Amino acid sequence: MIIEKVIGNVATFEKRAPHVERVYLQSDDLVKRIQRVVTDHGNEIGIRLKDHRELLDGDILFMNERNMIIVSVKEDDLLVIKPISIQQMGEIAHQLGNRHLPAQFEAGEMLVQYDYLVEELLMELSIPYKRENRKVKQAFRHIGHRHD
Structure with missing residues (x-):
């Protein structure tokens, strides 16, 4: 079929x-x-x-x-990020953007696919997060970009 x-x-x-x-x-x-x-x-x-x-x-x-x-x-292995200030949100958004990591936003949470380097960064910046398996509503879209 x-x-x-x-x-x-x-x-x-x-x-x-x-x-x-x-x-x-x-x-x-x-x-x-x-x-x-x-x-x-x-x-x-x-x-x-x-x-x-x-x-x-x-x-x-x-x-x-x-x-x-x-x-x-199927559920994805995610980092669920919950910044407590606009400063923290700006810092992590900037860092993830530099890595070209796709993110999704749901009910005040930022969702990214699990990456141990991002987890280390979150700990270093003292940004609250948790690791969990969760269904996402849509695919994570990788955006192609080149630095010339």
């Missing part, structure tokens, strides 16, 4: 099928328009999205009256 479009997302879709299969993806895989995956029931499917959109947690790839196939994002 080849999936060429997303039907909807379980968060906003009213119809349900009695049986659900899941495709577990790393957050990095959400940006791939073409990929081959296997459901948690061992069914192999191809994804070749025609429109230029990223997959999201809960996207419905297939549905009929008996079955639906849903995207589930």
